[in-house]
Amino acid sequence: MIVAPVRRAAAALALAATALTLASCATDATDNTPPPADTNALTGNLTIYAAASLRASFDEIATAFEAENPGVSIEPIVSDGSSTLLTQLSEGAPADIFASADAATMTRAVDAGLIAADGAVTFATNSPVIAVPSGNPAHVTTLDDVARADVTVVVCAVQVPCGAAAQTLLANQEVAARPASFEQNVTAVLTKVAAGEADAGLVYRTDVQGRDDVEGIVPEGAENVVNRYPIAALTASANPDAAAAFVAFVTGERARSILAAHGFGSP
Amino acid sequence: MSEAVSGAAMSRAPRPSGGALDTHIVIERHGFRLDAALAVAPGEVVALMGPSGAGKSTLLAAIAGLVRMRSGRVRIDGSDVAGSHPVAPHRRGVVLLGQDPRLFPHLSAADNIAFGMRAHGLSRHAARAEARAWLDRVGLDGFDARRPAELSGGQQQRVALARALATAPRVLLLDEPLTALDPETAGGIRTLLAEQLRAADATALVVTHDALDAASLASRLVMLERGAVTQTGTVREVLTTPATRFAAAVAGTNRLVGVASRGRWTTGSERTPVVLPTDDGPSRRAAAHDGALLAAFVRPADVVLEPSDAPEPRETRPRETSPPRTGEWYARIVRLDHTPGGARVHTADPPVAVDVSADAVAALGLAPGMAVRLQVDAAKVRFAAV
Amino acid sequence: MTGGTLPRVLAIPAVVGLALLVLPLVALVTRVEWATLAADITSPAALTALGLSLSTALVATLVCVVLGVPFALVIARSGPRTSAALRAIVTVPLVLPPMVGGVALLFLFGRQGMLGTLLEAWWGIRIPFTTLAVVLAQVFVALPFLVLALEGTVRSRGIEFEHTAATLGAGRWRTLTQVTLPLAAPGLVAGVVLCFARAIGEFGATALFAGNAPGVTQTMPLAIYTAFNGAGVSQGPAVALSLLLLVTAVGVLLLVRGWRTDRVPTAEARR
Numbered sequence: 001m002i003v004a005p006v007r008r009a010a011a012a013l014a015l016a017a018t019a020l021t022l023a024s025c026a027t028d029a030t031d032n033t034p035p036p037a038d039t040n041a042l043t044g045n046l047t048i049y050a051a052a053s054l055r056a057s058f059d060e061i062a063t064a065f066e067a068e069n070p071g072v073s074i075e076p077i078v079s080d081g082s083s084t085l086l087t088q089l090s091e092g093a094p095a096d097i098f099a100s101a102d103a104a105t106m107t108r109a110v111d112a113g114l115i116a117a118d119g120a121v122t123f124a125t126n127s128p129v130i131a132v133p134s135g136n137p138a139h140v141t142t143l144d145d146v147a148r149a150d151v152t153v154v155v156c157a158v159q160v161p162c163g164a165a166a167q168t169l170l171a172n173q174e175v176a177a178r179p180a181s182f183e184q185n186v187t188a189v190l191t192k193v194a195a196g197e198a199d200a201g202l203v204y205r206t207d208v209q210g211r212d213d214v215e216g217i218v219p220e221g222a223e224n225v226v227n228r229y230p231i232a233a234l235t236a237s238a239n240p241d242a243a244a245a246f247v248a249f250v251t252g253e254r255a256r257s258i259l260a261a262h263g264f265g266s267p
Numbered sequence: 268m269s270e271a272v273s274g275a276a277m278s279r280a281p282r283p284s285g286g287a288l289d290t291h292i293v294i295e296r297h298g299f300r301l302d303a304a305l306a307v308a309p310g311e312v313v314a315l316m317g318p319s320g321a322g323k324s325t326l327l328a329a330i331a332g333l334v335r336m337r338s339g340r341v342r343i344d345g346s347d348v349a350g351s352h353p354v355a356p357h358r359r360g361v362v363l364l365g366q367d368p369r370l371f372p373h374l375s376a377a378d379n380i381a382f383g384m385r386a387h388g389l390s391r392h393a394a395r396a397e398a399r400a401w402l403d404r405v406g407l408d409g410f411d412a413r414r415p416a417e418l419s420g421g422q423q424q425r426v427a428l429a430r431a432l433a434t435a436p437r438v439l440l441l442d443e444p445l446t447a448l449d450p451e452t453a454g455g456i457r458t459l460l461a462e463q464l465r466a467a468d469a470t471a472l473v474v475t476h477d478a479l480d481a482a483s484l485a486s487r488l489v490m491l492e493r494g495a496v497t498q499t500g501t502v503r504e505v506l507t508t509p510a511t512r513f514a515a516a517v518a519g520t521n522r523l524v525g526v527a528s529r530g531r532w533t534t535g536s537e538r539t540p541v542v543l544p545t546d547d548g549p550s551r552r553a554a555a556h557d558g559a560l561l562a563a564f565v566r567p568a569d570v571v572l573e574p575s576d577a578p579e580p581r582e583t584r585p586r587e588t589s590p591p592r593t594g595e596w597y598a599r600i601v602r603l604d605h606t607p608g609g610a611r612v613h614t615a616d617p618p619v620a621v622d623v624s625a626d627a628v629a630a631l632g633l634a635p636g637m638a639v640r641l642q643v644d645a646a647k648v649r650f651a652a653v
Numbered sequence: 654m655t656g657g658t659l660p661r662v663l664a665i666p667a668v669v670g671l672a673l674l675v676l677p678l679v680a681l682v683t684r685v686e687w688a689t690l691a692a693d694i695t696s697p698a699a700l701t702a703l704g705l706s707l708s709t710a711l712v713a714t715l716v717c718v719v720l721g722v723p724f725a726l727v728i729a730r731s732g733p734r735t736s737a738a739l740r741a742i743v744t745v746p747l748v749l750p751p752m753v754g755g756v757a758l759l760f761l762f763g764r765q766g767m768l769g770t771l772l773e774a775w776w777g778i779r780i781p782f783t784t785l786a787v788v789l790a791q792v793f794v795a796l797p798f799l800v801l802a803l804e805g806t807v808r809s810r811g812i813e814f815e816h817t818a819a820t821l822g823a824g825r826w827r828t829l830t831q832v833t834l835p836l837a838a839p840g841l842v843a844g845v846v847l848c849f850a851r852a853i854g855e856f857g858a859t860a861l862f863a864g865n866a867p868g869v870t871q872t873m874p875l876a877i878y879t880a881f882n883g884a885g886v887s888q889g890p891a892v893a894l895s896l897l898l899l900v901t902a903v904g905v906l907l908l909v910r911g912w913r914t915d916r917v918p919t920a921e922a923r924r
Contacts (some may be wrong), residue, residue: 084882152782154864159883180782181864182871184882192864196765199780333816356819357828363820369813373835382831383821434822 008065043071044239046246047094048078049172051101052185053126053204054199054229055079061255066188067244081160081185089114089234096237097246098265099229101126101161101204106230113235120230123251128165128225129205130217131193143170143219146200147177154189154198156231157182161227162189166202169225192215196225206263228267285309285470286344286360288439293339294322294331301325301494302340306489307438310468314438314481314502317491323474326491327440330472331363332356343437357386366447367428370415375413376402376426383434400554401429405459421452425459432467439464439471445480457483478506478517490514508651510563520566523617524653527554527561532650534617541617543594543648550650560653567611567622569647573633575638595642600635603628614641675709678899685896686889693893701868702876703897709784709872710853713791717799717848720792722841725803726833730812742802747797754793755861762789762862786863787870791852798851806840807833846909850902873898 021214055077062074078085078093082100089095090112093207098115100106103122109115132140138151140255146153155177163182170177183189186203193201194213204227208216231250233243249255291304301322307313316319318321328334330341332348333356339406341349341548362383370379380401381394384571389397402410405425415423424531425443431439444460445453461484464471473484481488481502488505490498506518513600515522515584525534525541530551545551545562554561598614605611608623612633623633633639686693693699728739746754762769762780772778780786814836818828834841856874863870865879873894879889 081882087802087882152779154782157865157879157883159879179866180869181866182879183865184879195759195763197759197763331816331820333819355824356816357822357824360818360822361820363817367813369817370819371814371832371836373838382818382823386818386822386824386827599842 012160021181041071042069042242042245044073046072046074046096046239046242047111048097048099049076049085049089049093049095049149050077050079050099051085051095051229052079052187053080053101053162053206054099055187057259057264060258060265061250064258065249069242069245071243075213079185081156081162083157084184086112086114090238094236094238095234096239096243097231097233099123099231100227101251102227103230106232109232115232116235119235120232121247121251122212122228122230122267123255124259125267126204126206126221126227126229126263127150127265128162128169128202128219128220129208131190131201131208131214132199132217133193133196134213134215135255136215137196140200141174141217143175144222146170146202148173149168151199152180153177153199154181154183154192154201155179156186156189156202157184160185162186162202162204165204165225165227169202169219170212170220172224173219173221175227204263209263221247226265229264278647283595285342285439285468285524287329287342288438288470288472289340289342290330291336291339291342292326294325294334295337297323299494301329303491303494303496305472305489305496305499307470307472309470311487312464312469312471312473312485313487313489314485315474315489315491316476316478316481316514316517320493321491322494323491324442327363327472327474327506329443330360330438330440330540331361333363344541352502360434361440362434362436362438363440363442364427364431364444365442365481367446368420368423369431370418370423370426372415375414376407376410376418379415379426380430380433383430387434393428397433401433402426404463405429419452421448421456424448424456428456428460428463432463432469435544437468439469441473441475443474443476446476460484469599476517478519482506483629490517506650508562508653510562515564520564521619523563523565523619525561525563525617526557527559527650528557532561532563532648541594541596543643544645545648545650546645547649550648553650553652562649562651562653564648564649565619567620569643570619570621571642572612572621572627572631573640573642575640580637594645595640597638600633600637600639602635603633612639614639674874681892681895681899684888684892685719686830686892689889689898690893693890696890697710698867699890699897702871702873702894703901704871705787705868705871706853706898707901709787709791709848712786713795713852714845714849716788716792717796717852718845721796721799721844721848722803722834724796725800725844726807726829728800728804729807736804736808740801741802743797743859745797746794747801750855751794751855752861754860755790758786758790758793758858758862760765762786781862782864782866782870784863784869787859787872790858790862791855794855794858795848795851799849802844802847803837803840806843807837810836842909846906849905853898 017172022093027074031096048058048062054088058079066072066074078095082102082105086105086109087099089098089109098109106120108114109122110117110226110251130140130143130146133140140146140151145151155166158164159169180198181192183192186207189201190203190207192198205216205218207213231238237243260266287309290306292301294301299322303322303326305313315323315326325334329349332353336349339349340347343359348359353436370376371382374382374415377395377398380398384394384397385391401410405428407425409421410418410422415426418426428444438614445456448456459479464484473480475481485502488500488502489496490511491515492504492511498505500516505514507520509515509518509520509522512522523531523532523534531545532554534541543565545554598616598619600612601615602613603610604613606622609623610628610633612621612623614621621641659810703872712879728736732740759766759781763774764770764773764779764781772780780789814832815828818832823831854874856878859870859872860875865871865875870881877891877894877898880894
């Protein structure tokens with residue numbers, strides 16, 4: 001028979017051990033050596049959380065940044081729906097940079113204390129577009145077609161910036177679409193369209209650029225729905241100097257040309 | 268239809284009697300071959316005995332249709348149920364009852380008994396009523412609602428018996444039904460079995476390792492050893508003149524193989540022969556041909572044991588003048604097995620077991636290695652050809 | 654606790670295991686925003702998701718029973734090699750990440766899928782993004798639970814009772830319904846419960862294969878995921894839904910246990 005006090009002690013011990021292990025794991029994650037104060041060279045790691053639509057362009061931008069700052073190593077970019085990223089950051093995910101696909105998400109980040117009040121800088125814009133599988137099997141030409149009963153259309157969930165944009169567009173144009181699915185990020189929408197599972201999807205114009213498995217159709221009123229992409233360094237960043245430098249880089253010439261090549265508009 | 272066995276209507280099962288069984292089973296498996304033919308007349312009970320591994324359970328399973336035969340036949344009432352179109356086990360009318368009562372654990376005693384009847388189409392109401400009657404017959408009145416887990420081993424076996432008989436099987440196969448029970452319970456079930464088998468006029472084949480079961484339940488006895496039938500006859504015949512060593516062990520009798528010589532049995536060397544005479548006519552006739560192999564049967568209780576005066580066994584020759592009345596010889600004690608009443612003394616050359624009372628054991632101070640003189644009266648000796 | 658046959662030190666890992674299972678649930682309950690709980694739980698989105706989850710899981714469980722019971726019986730009565738092979742196949746969806754299952758289902762039933770193209774060409778049936786897809790995904794991940802639980806029980810019961818029933822005159826169907834299945838009831842019940850629980854909790858395969866549309870394919874897990882992701886800082890709805898699902902699952906478990914102990918008195922209980 002296990003005596004009650006021994007049981008309690010065992011439980012407390014186990015909890016303490018578990019907590020200690022977790023704490024040490026957490027601190028191991030971002031173990032950056034601070035850059036030496038006496039040189040201008042930046043060093044250390046950077047963890048970037050970027051909206052799904054920024055994935056391809058930010059990979060290039062990161063490579064360019066690393067080329068200019070050989071002392072800095074950028075971790076593989078974490079990209080997902082902006083709202084998902086925000087949830088993770090507010091739950092304590094360690095990161096240095098957050099780039100979201102709309103200002104609303106960034107505002108929420110500021111409200112949560114993750115970003116300094118004036119820390120965000122807009123660096124690009126994007127607009128929605130209708131993506132269809134190559135060959136356009138459902139013959140979708142306008143936004144109204146998207147609402148047809150025989151068309152399977154997929155959009156982002158409304159909490160995600162691309163979903164908000166899609167909803168705004170549909171509301172503006174007074175089109176009552178019945179999406180078959182609300183995905184968590186724009187990549188998921190695009191994948192379904194590319195696979196032919198959906199006849200159409202509302203994504204960003206940058207998403208259809210350079211892909212041969214989908215075609216893009218610019219709907220009417222798209223130019224009025226503009227997502228402004230802000231980027232900011234997180235207040236909890238372990239490498240604030242490099243983070244600030246990256247933010248500056250993203251708003252610079254080099255990054256701008258990369259973004260333009262991917263189809264983003266200027267801020 | 269046979270006549271009522273007794274006036275007691277309670278014991279009589281209101282069903283038709285069993286069918287005729289005629290089988291020849293050949294099964295080959297893992298280096299073991301069973302090739303046995305046996306027949307049971309309608310209403311007859313035959314006991315089947317043999318050492319472990321002889322194939323008895325396999326034989327029963329083949330008759331029931333639970334095991335496939337290589338070749339052979341299983342004829343019940345004339346039609347072969349195991350032929351080119353084998354009849355499924357549930358349509359043969361052959362019921363198997365084993366050591367393990369195997370009552371369905373999720374059904375009550377009454378529902379267990381009713382199971383077979385319901386399978387044969389009886390309505391739930393009628394089956395239940397009949398089941399209650401059966402419980403009464405096997406001495407378990409009032410046990411309807413009890414679950415198997417609530418019954419003792421003996422009670423479960425009673426229910427299993429009732430369940431088997433309730434379907435009025437054409438052939439009832441019993442596989443060591445009493446082995447798992449303590450002697451007292453077994454005794455009660457044995458009596459019940461004998462009674463119910465008679466009352467139901469069942470055709471039954473009972474596998475047992477106890478000669479008492481054979482004697483109380485069956486009219487004929489078949490010995491099965493290593494997949495073959497070694498002896499068949501009435502129970503009395505087989506137990507008085509067993510044909511093999513195993514059979515003799517079962518019958519509890521001494522079986523000595525020797526050679527016939529002038530109407531007597533003889534063995535042993537030229538210097539120390541052992542000769543056994545007999546009074547029995549058929550036995551004398553069996554010993555008619557000099558030199559033929561002859562088996563002599565003597566019950567351990569019929570051998571007289573006396574201590575031997577001489578330190579070494581002397582040559583003794585029965586007197587040539589008149590046919591000797593007793594066989595006598597000297598032997599050495601090899602082993603003593605204590606029995607409830609005394610001891611069974613085993614001697615060698617020839618291997619003879621002698622039953623001795625407890626007083627005699629003590630008085631004579633019997634111990635292994637002792638020399639003794641054995642003798643047996645001619646009236647107690649039987650011979651059979653080997 | 655049984656008296657003294659186990660080494661006492663086993664209590665420590667046992668307690669840790671218990672803590673690992675219980676503490677996260679405790680943590681969940683502590684994050685509930687009690688003020689908004691009632692509203693969150695009864696919001697149309699929550700109720701729709703709950704209703705969808707319960708109905709699809711129920712249908713999936715039924716399908717699993719109809720398909721799984723015969724399957725389990727066949728495996729239990731097969732020879733050793735066949736049954737080992739079948740058991741291995743059945744175990745695959747168990748160890749497969751559900752996402753992979755979703756992808757696989759998509760490749761079979763999707764518009765470009767092996768069967769999907771046929772279904773659409775011949776009968777105009779499209780499976781992805783429908784409630785049917787949800788049920789299919791749930792059946793795929795939950796069927797193995799039922800099959801393995803039942804098969805194990807049936808096999809361990811052995812074949813002797815069936816033989817006895819046969820000699821007593823019971824044909825195959827009677828033996829199945831009156832002997833085999835009643836004797837396997839505990840395994841069947843366990844299998845059904847596991848199956849339902851797995852079905853109602855399925856997320857990965859449904860997300861990929863069926864999609865996420867409220868009222869059609871947005872089951873509770875998907876609703877929770879959507880709410881959690883889109884919540885940013887406040888997780889009231891997500892936590893409320895999680896609590897709802899937790900309570901529902903526990904309720905189902907208790908319901909089934911209660912039914913079982915009512916119907917089948919054990920030998921121990923009678924002694």
